[in-house]
Structures are given as C-alpha cells and as structure tokens.
Amino acid sequence: MKQVTELVGGDSIFSKPQQPLTLKFEDVGYKIKSTAQNNSQKSSTRTILNGVSGVVLPGEMLALLGPSGSGKTTLLTILGGRLNSTGTKSGKGKVTGTISFNGAPFSSSLSRNIGFVTQDDVHYPHLTVTETLLYTALLRLPDSISRKEKAIIAEAVITELGLTTCRDSIIGNSENRGVSGGERKRVSIGQELLVNPSLLFLDEPTSGLDSTIAGRIVSTLLNLTMGGRSVVMSIHQPSSSMFYMFHKVLLLSDGHPIYFGEGSSVMDYFASVGYEPRVQMNPSDFLLDLANGVPPDEIVLDKDDFKCALVSAYDTKLKNKVQEELEEVERQFRETEPRNKTEQWCTSWWNQFRVLLERGLKERRHESFSHLKITHLIIASFLGGIIWFQSRRHVQDQIGLIFFIVGLWNYLPTFQALFTFPQEREMLNKERSSRMYRLSSYFVARLVGDLPMELIMPTVSVTITYWMGGLKPTALSYITFLLITLFSTLVSQGLGVAIGAFIMDLRKATTVTSILMGLFMMLGGFYVQKVPQFVAWLKYLSICFHMFKLLVLTQFTPADTYECAPGQRCSVINLPPVKVVSFEHKELNIFIMFVMLVFFRFLAYMALRSIGVPG
DSSP, rough: OHHHHHHHHHOSSSSSSOOOOOOOEEEEEEEEEEEEESOOTTTEEEEEEEEEEEEOOTTEEEEOOOOSSHHHHHHHHHHTTTSSSSSSSTTTEEEEEEEEEEEEEOTTTTTGGEEEEEEOOOTTTTTBBBHHHHHHHHHHHHHOOOHHHHHHHHHHHHHTTTTTGGSBOOOSSEEEEEEEEHHHHHHHHHHTTTOOOOEEEEEEETTTTOOOHHHHHHHHHHHHTTTOOOOEOOSOOOOOOHHHTTTEEEEETTTTEEEEEGGGGGHHHHHHTOOOSSSSSHHHHHHHHTTOOOOOTTTOOOOOHHHHHHHHHHHTTTTTHHHHHHHHHHTTTSOOOOOOOSSSSSSSSSHHHHHHHHHHHHHHHHTOOHHHHHHHHHHHHHHHHHHHHTTTOOOOHHHHHHHHHHHHHHHHHHHTTTTTTTGGGHHHHHHTTTOOOOOHHHHHHHHHHHHHHHHHHHHHHHHHHHHHHTTTOOOOHHHHHHHHHHHHHHHHHHHHHHHHHHHHHHHHHHHHHHHHHHHHHHHHHSSSSSSGGGGGGGGOOOOHHHHHHHHHHOOOTOOOOOEEOOOOEGGGSSSSHHHOSSSSOOHHHHHHHHHHHHHHHHHHHHHHHSSSOOO
16 A cells, blocks of 8 residues: 555655656657659658757656657657667668667666657547546556555546546547547546656647647646656647746757757747747747748748758757757766666556456447347347248258358358457557557457357357257257357357458458358358369368358268158258268367367467567
8 A cells, every 4th residue: 555655645646756767869860761653663761850859857848849740759759669769670760869768778667657648549438537547557557556556546647637527427439429538638648647657758639629628738747747757748839828838849840850948948049040020929830830941021031941041050059059968968877776677567467367358348348239239130040040930841941041050150250350459459559559468468358358249149049040940959959059159150250350450451351351251151061062173172271161060960960861752761961061061070170170269369369469569
C-alpha cells in the first residue's frame, strides 16, 4: 500500500514523478526513400527532418509547432522511442542523430517512465471510462500493487482529470454514442498518467476540439509539469492563451528548425531578425505564416528564399546557443551511476492473460452474442431442419444434410475469425508500443475469449438440425457428430485467424478466403467424385473433406444398405460420396486436422510478431 500512498498522497496524485528525466536530442534527422513516379526503377531520398536539436528539462513543457508536413509527428515519434534512433533503417526510413534521457539512450526499462498519447484516441468502444482506466492499470502497474490498490489509482486519475461525471459512460464510437471528444482525449491522457510517467509525449492533443476544451487539456498538462514532469507535444495552431502556457517552443519548417527557445521570447527573436507582424495577432498564427514561407507584408521575398532566410537566421543566431545548452546537459550526466536493470514486464504472463481475457469478454459480449446474429443462426438451423425433415429413409438426402452442416460450419467460423486481428490492429500497436503485455498473452487470451461463441452457437445449431433432419437417433452418434463439428469449427476458425493476421486488409482477406473456401468445398467429396489424379492430393488440405468424412462415419457403417431401386438394396459403400471419402484411415484425418488446428494458430502468431514488437 506504500506505493499507492505515495501516488495518491498530497495535493495531487501526480505531484512528483518517479524519476525526473531530462530529454536531449541533437542533430536528429530522418530520411525516407521514395520511388519516382515517372520511373518505377528509380528512387529518390526525401528529407523529413534535418538537424533538429533541443533540450527539455524536468518541469518544462515543449510545444512542437509547424504546418502540416513539417515533421512534427515524425520528430515526436522518434523522441518517444517509436522509431529507431540509432541510425539503423526503420522500414524505408533512416534515423540519424543522438537522443538521450538523463544521459542514457532509450531502453525498454526506461519506457516505463515515458507516456505516449497518440493523435487518434484508440479505445474499446463498449467499455466504460472506469473500465478502460482500470484494465490499463491492471496491465501497466506492477504485480507488487494489488488489484484493489490499482483500482484506487484509477479512481484518482478519474478525479484528477475531471472525468467523474462520465465515469460510467461507455467510450463509444461512430455507431454507439459515448463520451465527448474532450473526455475521450482525457481518457487517453489518463491511461498514460496511470504509470506516473516522468516524460509525457502527446501528438496533437487538441486536434478536433473546440478552443475551450483544448485550453482545459493544455492547462491540465501544464499542472502536470509543476512537480518536475516533462511534457512534449505537437500542436498545430494553439490559441494565444494556450501558446503562453508553453515553456519552450520548437518551430519547424519543412523539417528544418527555425526557432528553439522560450515561448515568451519567440516574438522578440523574430523581431530581432527583421520579421514582426504589423498588427497584434496570435503568436501561433504568425509563426505558422513564417513556417509556411509567408513573410510579413512589407517584405518581398520568394517563398523558398524566405524559408532559406529563416533557416540561415537560426544557424546564425540560435544554433550556438542551443549547442551550449546541449553541452551543459551533457556535462551534468557525464558521470552517472550505473542503472539497475529491471524486469522487462511489470506483470506476469498469467496476470496479463487473465486481465486481457476479462477485458476481451466484456468488450465483445455485445458482438458475440448479439440478438441479430443469434436469430439469423437459429433461423438458418430451423430452415435446414425443415428442408431435410426426417430424411432418415433417404440416404442421399441425409448425405446432403451432412454436407450442408459441413459447409455452414466451415464458412461461418472462418469468415468471423477474419475480423479478429484487423479490427484490433490499432489497439494492439498502441498497447504493444507501450509494452503493456506480451504478444503471447494477448494472443492466447484473444483465442480463448472467442471460444464461447465458437462452441455454444455450433452446439445449438447442430442440435436443432440433427434431430429435425432425422439423422441417426442414438446418443453416441449425436455426441460424436457434435464433437467432430466443434473440432472442425476450431480448425476453420484457426484458418480465418491466420488469413486475417497475414492480410490485414479485410477486403483482400475476404477475397482470398472466398476462393480458398470454394476450393475446399469442391474438394470436400460431395460435388466431385472423380478428381484428376494430379490434383487429387489437394483434398487432404481441405477441412471440408476431413470433416465430411468423419461426420459420414458417425451415421453409417460398411454393413449398412439402402434401397437403390424398388425392391433392391445396395451397400452404402458404393454410394458415390461415401465411396470417395471411404471408411478407412479415419485416424489419419483426425491427425491432419489436429495439425491444422495448431499450425494455423502458429502462423497467425508469427504474422502478428512481424507487424509489431516481438514478445
């Protein structure tokens, strides 16, 4: 309870950060390779950032200003450790320069003291404000703090950020009305404040908000700096009242710095180099005009020439001053004590799994067991039962019913599973970048959380269709039939999960899945009895083939006969679909499906590793 007391004690729960951090960045650059439009074989290098330097001390708030495309978000992302800052390639880009925190480079253990709020507020729409912050606390705060104590911290954040009135409201989205944009942004900030960060990065925290709400958010951030916390934010066009809250300002123009220093001195600086507005105006509006290459009215200069003049003035007037501040900070941290290495993760794998499973079940209960989805499935099951009502005396009809069930419970789980990871990609990237949990704990919790829907709905559907359709009326046959269907459903779900993880574009993933499922159905043993020998082996890749064969074996034996002509009975073995699947080697079919069950999920996990942080 001591840690909680320290966090919630005093005038504010965040009156003092765990470890004050000084951020120093020197000559930061970022270049990307782009293909020329007129010749696909040629490529050019585009400079996004060029020689950006600066220092943010504990208790300071730095605003990154500049027009769209000036490099604000790129710089913020690099400083926050979201892009490689060691000169190695990151995708098509390359980062240069040095970045240090208290004289040390960025590390995974250091990331616990750093918060990063993205421009887009990515949340689960059906969770309330309290649930969103509580689950974040359970994942990001160490196991040494109990669940009850983590809940107290989450409550303190709600109070601190003025979210008490909407604490029980869902976050919402375009389809479900929830909290307002300003409240949603404060929830995003609150998620980062839960770990009491020493340094907080925010990308356009006032984007899309009215001036009053935006001013409240910036004022809240200013209060956070009073205890020694550092705040770095990118912001497009703040009001004059917001502008004078910033301790420091970094102004960018086409990736070049044209001002770095105290916010209160920026107008005096540009006046000293010959640029000042003719009338009183919002400083941020004036700075934005300058960064866009729009000179004051009395100055006649080409846009590019004016930008070059601003860069030249920075190099002459400010660069040495910034360099002196960098050297002073370097001297302070030249002799530092060795830092103790901490565990990579704050919580155990098992605790991460439990919290993620609980959160996932709460979020998806509306989707998984929606009235519309259940109604559609029950209607389809009853229709199947009515069409094949009591078809026991007609063997061909029974085989048709079996293949209907095969098709239904291959298509449905596969297509539903396609949406598993594409819909959560933004959330996964956000939370994994903050090192909230291991990828493996998320992956297992996500799959286990889908089991209720994957098992309950097939059970209800098969039970309706099985008995209405007049399939073999024995308990053993029914139970075996149901277990095989559930097993096959899980295999099909694994295929959908794997395709969705590899192809995050849902339109492309749906097209690929439709082609694959069509191929599997054709090779299932019902439609085509004589497949050409050179492609006959493909049937062993078809989930439909294995499922169809195993289900047929639950209803028939080699000794069964049927009336093939008036007064004449024939062996079931000679019936075309049964002849194709045969009664032999059923253990092999079970083994192949088990391999698929594991293999598809392994492929999905490896695909997720390739698009995020390994773990």
